[in-house]
Amino acid sequence: MSKILEAPGAGALAAPAHRHVRFGRLGAFVERQSVYSWLMITPPVLFLLTFLGYPFIYGVYLSFFQKEVARNASFVGFGNFVKLYNDPIFWQAVRNTIIFTGAATIFKACGGLAMALVMNQSFKLKSFARAMLLLPFIVPTVLSTVAWQWILDPGMGLFNRLLVVSGLATTGPSWLGTPTMAMISVIMVNTWRGLPFFGISILAGLQTIPADLHESATIDGAGTWGRFWYVTLPSLMPVILIVTVFSIVITFFDFQLVYVLTGGGPANSTHLMATYAYSLSMGAGQMGLGSAVALSMVPVLGLLLVALTLFVRKD
Amino acid sequence: MVGELTWQKRLLGLWLPLAGFLVVALFPFTWMAITSLKTNAELYDPKAMPLAIKHPSLVHYIDLLRETNFLVWVANTMLVAVIATGISLLLGAMLAYPLARMRFRGGALLAVTVAITYLIPQTLLFVPMADLIGRMRLGNTLTAVMLTYPTLLVPFIAWLLMGYFKTVPKELEEQAMIDGASRWRAMTRIILPLCMPGFLSAGIFAFTLSQNEFLYALLFLTKSSVRTVPVGVVGELIRGDAFYWGQLMAGALLGSIPVALIYSFFVKYYVAGLTAGAVKG
Numbered sequence: 178m179s180k181i182l183e184a185p186g187a188g189a190l191a192a193p194a195h196r197h198v199r200f201g202r203l204g205a206f207v208e209r210q211s212v213y214s215w216l217m218i219t220p221p222v223l224f225l226l227t228f229l230g231y232p233f234i235y236g237v238y239l240s241f242f243q244k245e246v247a248r249n250a251s252f253v254g255f256g257n258f259v260k261l262y263n264d265p266i267f268w269q270a271v272r273n274t275i276i277f278t279g280a281a282t283i284f285k286a287c288g289g290l291a292m293a294l295v296m297n298q299s300f301k302l303k304s305f306a307r308a309m310l311l312l313p314f315i316v317p318t319v320l321s322t323v324a325w326q327w328i329l330d331p332g333m334g335l336f337n338r339l340l341v342v343s344g345l346a347t348t349g350p351s352w353l354g355t356p357t358m359a360m361i362s363v364i365m366v367n368t369w370r371g372l373p374f375f376g377i378s379i380l381a382g383l384q385t386i387p388a389d390l391h392e393s394a395t396i397d398g399a400g401t402w403g404r405f406w407y408v409t410l411p412s413l414m415p416v417i418l419i420v421t422v423f424s425i426v427i428t429f430f431d432f433q434l435v436y437v438l439t440g441g442g443p444a445n446s447t448h449l450m451a452t453y454a455y456s457l458s459m460g461a462g463q464m465g466l467g468s469a470v471a472l473s474m475v476p477v478l479g480l481l482l483v484a485l486t487l488f489v490r491k492d
Numbered sequence: 493m494v495g496e497l498t499w500q501k502r503l504l505g506l507w508l509p510l511a512g513f514l515v516v517a518l519f520p521f522t523w524m525a526i527t528s529l530k531t532n533a534e535l536y537d538p539k540a541m542p543l544a545i546k547h548p549s550l551v552h553y554i555d556l557l558r559e560t561n562f563l564v565w566v567a568n569t570m571l572v573a574v575i576a577t578g579i580s581l582l583l584g585a586m587l588a589y590p591l592a593r594m595r596f597r598g599g600a601l602l603a604v605t606v607a608i609t610y611l612i613p614q615t616l617l618f619v620p621m622a623d624l625i626g627r628m629r630l631g632n633t634l635t636a637v638m639l640t641y642p643t644l645l646v647p648f649i650a651w652l653l654m655g656y657f658k659t660v661p662k663e664l665e666e667q668a669m670i671d672g673a674s675r676w677r678a679m680t681r682i683i684l685p686l687c688m689p690g691f692l693s694a695g696i697f698a699f700t701l702s703q704n705e706f707l708y709a710l711l712f713l714t715k716s717s718v719r720t721v722p723v724g725v726v727g728e729l730i731r732g733d734a735f736y737w738g739q740l741m742a743g744a745l746l747g748s749i750p751v752a753l754i755y756s757f758f759v760k761y762y763v764a765g766l767t768a769g770a771v772k773g
Binding site for chain 2: 200204207208210211213214215217218220221222224225228229231232233235236237239240291292295296298300304306307308309310311312313315316317318319320321323324325327328330333335338339342369373374376377378381382426430432433436437450451454455458459464467468470471472474475478
């Protein structure tokens with residue numbers, strides 16, 4: 178870096194003419210900011226148009242058609258959406274998605290904040306502990322979810338075995354067998370996986386709070402709680418907010434966890450919009466209807482993000 | 493007295509909660525390991541203590557490697573993750589560089605559009621994507637996922653790299669160009685090398701995300717020999733309603749180790765990438 182800074186520079190005014198001669202006409206054309214930018218940007222934009230833009234438009238188009246496997250699509254206007262409006266499972270999936278996203282995000286934010294506060298002290302092997310705590314977030318979801326399925330197994334799973342061995346219960350609950358318990362389990366596993374993301378991000382935010390803010394608050398007579406409420410939390414709000422938005426989006430679109438853990442059951446009680454869209458398209462072969470469910474996810478997600486904004490504004 | 497108090501404070505404020513977080517984070521992996529090392533007789537014995545292993549055995553690992561294509565899945569997953577990450581880094585950098593460092597017509601709109609692609613549900617894309625892959629005759633090839641994973645990764649990588657590209661002062665580039673370097677030379681010799689940490693962060697992130705991807709792999713890879721670890725484990729180790737927990741846990745553990753190992757080498761960059769957006773934004 179220092180080499181570059183020390184390099185002898187020609188006068189700024191002389192530069193353009195000098196460059197013109199040096200690169201020739203084509204060179205000078207390419208050197209223009211707008212030309213160079215578009216030359217760089219065209220390949221990725223073409224790639225995204227082909228593999229993201231086209232499927233997106235085709236997906237939106239499909240949601241206005243009745244399209245079944247190996248059959249030609251027939252235009253039905255808003256027919257698919259009307260059908261969904263009268264479909265109790267669809268509304269159940271919408272409700273589940275909102276509960277799942279809302280509850281898991283709140284647990285992850287609170288747990289993550291606690292993790293960050295604990296980790297924001299100096300101790301030996303801190304970076305090792307941080308690496309360990311992040312493991313649930315980096316291990317492929319499907320693999321950890323399969324392990325959770327085994328942990329929650331009603332007869333031989335770890336939780337119920339421990340409950341029985343310790344004498345706390347004669348038989349444990351059916352973690353994935355009843356609608357309420359299954360929903361709780363799904364939220365629990367998602368929280369387990371996503372909590373470190375909050376924890377480590379908030380920890381990074383904590384480390385940017387200047388120490389003198391805390392010092393002056395202490396001089397003003399603030400106790401531990403006072404410092405937390407009036408110094409730490411307000412300074413962390415921007416970080417928490419960004420991480421929360423991220424987490425809401427990721428959680429909202431989650432597919433693999435429910436697909437592996439419950440398959441949407443028992444009796445559709447844990448179907449999310451993503452898994453319902455998948456099961457309509459792939460299970461029932463109704464691709465138009467499935468696309469309509471997927472497209473309906475966008476306004477629901479928008480609603481959740483608006484709700485978050487209103488909640489923050491109120492504070 | 494004061495010493496005693498801080499010692500207690502340290503225990504309650506640090507060590508106990510830290511131990512709690514660590515136990516919660518790690519016990520599923522421990523349970524995977526314990527299960528995979530037990531024989532079926534011990535595994536399904538209701539009287540045995542679940543957390544103890546009396547007769548450790550590698551039988552599930554041997555069965556896993558002998559009866560399934562597990563090692564092929566691991567190799568597929570690695571190959572796909574490396575290539576998808578490479579493509580995404582290249583395309584992401586090409587997208588991010590002008591957006592972060594140059595002014596041009598349409599730039600702002602493009603930056604917003606790239607961010608908005610985050611909000612497109614993958615479940616809306618998969619039917620058209622399957623159609624596209626079918627028409628390109630790429631069904632059941634690793635190319636199918638190598639081409640589709642970057643659609644999930646490029647917007648994210650571009651966004652992450654933009655943050656890094658913006659931190660390099662404009663003067664460095666201007667100085668180089670005054671000295672006669674072309675834009676391309678200034679970019680490849682000066683700006684990009686300074687952003688190496690950003691590339692490492694984006695790369696390790698993209699790599700773990702590729703290892704994690706499930707939906708496209710589930711749809712496009714239905715032949716055992718082209719499957720990735722997540723799809724192979726779910727598709728072939730869960731046979732109907734019968735669960736082979738010993739083998740499943742052996743597979744889940746072995747499948748997690750490569751990602752965990754690579755992550756542990758780059759954990760510094762992973763955390764930097766994770767927090768770059770949160771703290772800077």
